[in-house]
Amino acid sequence: MCGRYSLYADYRVLLDRFDIGEASFSEEDYSQSFNVAPSQQVVAVVSDGKKNRLGFLKWGLVPPWAKDEKIGYKMINARAETAAEKPSFRNAFKKKRCLVVADSFYEWKRTDDGKTPMRIKLKSGEPFAFAALWESWKSPEGKTVNTCSILTTRANELMGTIHDRMPVILTKEAEKIWLDPNVQDAEELGRLLQPFDSKELEAYEVSDAVNSPKNNGPELIEKVG
Incomplete structure (x- = not known):
């Protein structure tokens, strides 16, 4: 699963990296986060087929038919293998795909001493995009x-x-197809949702301070040991 990540890249870098034609928030409204958590507002990219728009979405999808917004706490992730068929995600998979922007993510490795937080990032240090789905409720x-x-x-x-799982990180070429609202073939879209190339990633242990979303500072991304 993916339950925590970071985004501290410069606002203007994001505009350039994701070819943003319009943003719903300004540089003053953008703030770095070294510990983005579910239910928070996250930076995302959507497209109408002509231009990419940068905006905020709440992390935890709430289907339009849901009676209670709290269902979003259980829907921070969708499995790539089944999202096209699941009632909660199939409409979004076809018509409401987006990118969630990050520059690293955290995962907890099970050890004899418990769970060890690990940070995973591109070796290049560049921001990247998770494949994501969005809905309005x-x-x-x-x-x-x-x-x-x-x-x-x-x-x-x-x-x-x-x-045993990881978030879907899209290549730059795949991002364009994923965002294109004219592409609706489930098989074509499914082929984009592959494990990212290990050779382009690095992982290292970080402080267990990242365990709490209350902690949010640059020390969270520093290598331990």
Whole structure:
């Protein structure tokens, strides 16, 4: 699964990296986070087929038919292998795909001493994108909440030493196809949702301070030992 990640890249770097044509928030509204957690607002990219838009989505997808927003706490991830068929995700898989922007993610490795937090990032240090789905939900009071879920797949060779699943990190070429609303073939989209190349990633142990989302500082991404 994917339950925690970081995003501290410069705002202007994100605009350039993801070819943003329009942003719903300014540089002043953007803040770095070294410990992004479920239910928080996350930075995401959506497209209308003509231009990419940068905005915020709440992490934890709430289907339009849900009676209670709290269902989102159970839907922070969607399995790449089944998302196209699952009632909670199939509409979004076809029509509401997005990118969730990050520059590393955390996973906990089981050891004899318990769980050890590990940080996984691109060796290049560049920001990247998780394949994600989004939906709009309207509360009984009429409030609209835009939410998202990050897709996961089987672990690659590197992640296999830490966990059996990993978030779907898209290549730059795959990002364009994933965002294209004109592409709706489930098989074509499914082929994009593969484990990322281990050779482009690195992983190392970090402080267990990352266990609590209350902690959020640059010390969380520092290598332990």
